[in-house]
Amino acid sequence: MQTVDQVIHAGWVIPVEPSGQCLPAHSVVIDGGRIEAVLPTDEAGGRYEPRVVHDRRDHAVLPGFVNAHTHAGMNLLRGLADDLPLMTWLNEHIWPAEAAHAGPEFVQDGTRLAVAEMLRGGTTCFNDMYFFPDVTARTARQAGIRAVVGMIFIDFPTAWASGPDEYIDKGLAVHDAWRDDALITTTFAPHAPYTVSEPNLERLRTIADELALPVHIHLHETADEIQQSLAATGERPIRRLDRLGLLGPGLIAVHMTQLEDAEIARIAETGVQVVHCPESNLKLASGLAPVAALGAAGVNVALGTDGAASNNDLDMLGELRTAAMLAKGVARDPAALPAARALEAATLGGARALGLGDRVGSLTPGKEADVIAVRMDGIESAPLFHPISQLVYASGRDQVSDTWVAGRHLFNDGVLTTLDQEEIVRRAHGWRDKIAGKPS
Missing domain, CATH: 2.30.40.10 (Urease, subunit C, domain 1)
Incomplete structure (x- = not known):
């Protein structure tokens, strides 16, 4: 034997x-x-x-589930600002809170909270976009979870970087530090077409092509995003990215709730990966992704929770159930997203979107x-x-x-083996008091 x-x-x-x-x-x-x-x-x-x-x-x-779009550090902002449209939520609540509090310790504690929640819910891999990706990578590795860490890029200064050059330099340092790791991989993560200029998107595309790295971006999330792009450039965002050479199998396009038939055909033709975040899109009233039409066109669709600040959980079982039900309602077809295909989107579809389909996502001999x-x-x-x-x-x-x-047993019969659950919760409550302005 x-x-x-x-x-x-x-x-x-x-x-x-x-x-x-x-x-x-x-x-x-x-x-x-x-x-x-x-x-x-x-x-x-x-x-x-x-x-x-x-x-x-x-x-x-x-x-295990592959959560194909997260902002792990934002778990500390869970429930801070609810029942608001996206731009109000961002401009008046989330970005001010991040400006006041986001730093290495915030991201570490938020990521630990997120990883503990994900492991308890069966997520074994997550694709992240947030500040201090070096901290996210280190925290994920210490816990033993698989992570794809986004090298964040926004045109304006943040606590992570002062401008385009520093975003790129710091991002590349993260990539170099983790390039040979068994569990941590990297992507470029420009936030969105409305927060990253065309010259910077072209610059990132060139570097991503040189390093054979994916690009992870919010795209066609709301109708307002489309209207702003049309007013400013005369083009819809997908058309702009296509003109810049970004459409391809290495583009991880998140949300995609505002799509025309010709755009779906072009996405399928170029092999773009789509990440569907149904519960976040519903909660922010951003729109409904045409999942059945994407699938019929041959587009790979993955599932993500988005961040806990807009969902408000990282529950992939809940997400795949919502995805399956919502697809039926949008398409008016009970067979639009059958159970097996929903499960595939939450596992192998996510792995494929992240370039990990040959390593994880199915119980195939030889895979991790x-x-x-x-x-x-x-x-x-x-x-x-x-x-x-x-x-x-x-x-x-x-x-x-x-x-x-x-093969490492990170959650054993209901018990986390690499994380201190009580300490994680204690520190999360401490951050709540800081953010809410309560005296310690």
């Missing part, structure tokens, strides 16, 4: 690839941080001798073992006819019992 690090015995293994497959009474074999095999449980005992056995026979075991277990034996899961449907339409993040990243 072959000795391996660990075996997870599951009630059902949902590998995501191939789409819609659900394997009852199967086991996932992990060795050296990678998936060694997925096979029937009654065969696993005769072929493998594991150092550790995890009995999760009342659980569904599946790839980013795996989660979800309890399926409770009142909320009974009766159980179709596990994938049950996951998407009836399961909550409180049912996630275990999270592994590269």
Whole structure:
């Protein structure tokens, strides 16, 4: 028999690839941080001798969720300003709070809070855009979660950088520091077409092309964004980015709620990756992404929560359920985004969007073992006819019992193993008092 690090015995293994497959009474074999095999449980005992056995026979075991758009440090602004349109929310509340408080310690504590929340909800990888990406990378690595860290760029000065040259220099330093890391990768992260000028977008595109790095940007988020672009340039933002050479498989376009048919066709033609953030878009009344039309055109659609300041959670199970339901309503078609495709968007679709599809996103032998277990034996899961449907339409993040990243058990039967939950909450409450102006 072959000795391996660990075996997870599951009630059902949902590998995501191939789409819609659900394997009852199967086991996932992990060795050296990678998936060694997925096979029937009654065969696993005769072929493998594991150092550790995890009995999760009342659980569904599946790839971890890929949260394809976050602002992790902003977890400390959760609930600060609700029920407002995007630009009012940004200009009058979020940006002033960041100007007063955003710094390395703020980002560290906010990211720890975000990572703890994500691990508890089954997220094994997140794609971030925020200030102090060096702190985000270090904090994520210490916790053991996989992260794609955005090298933020905005035309105006912030606590992170004083101007374009410093944004680029500091960003490249982050890239160089983490370029060989097993868990941390980087993207360029210009905030949006309305906060980054065309010369700077061209400059970033040139450097991104040289380094073969993706570009992560908010795009076509609101109708107001489109109208401002038309008034200022005579072009819609996607047309401007196309003219600048940014449309392509390396562009991670977030939100995309305002799309015309010709734009969908061009996105599909150029291979742009789309990240759908349904709950944030709903809460800010930004618009509704045409997910069914994008999928029909062959566009890869991933899911993201956005930041907790606008969502207000980082719950990917909740996000994929909302995505599935919303797509049906927008398309007026109950089959617009079936459960299996919604689950794929939250896992393999996200991995593909981030350039990690060959490493994570499905339980495929040879891929890294980013795996989660979800309890399926409770009142909320009974009766159980179709596990994938049950996951998407009836399961909550409180049912996630275990999270592994590269085979490392970061959330073990309801307990975080690399983060101090009580300390994280204590520090979050301390930041609440500072931001609210309460005496310590």
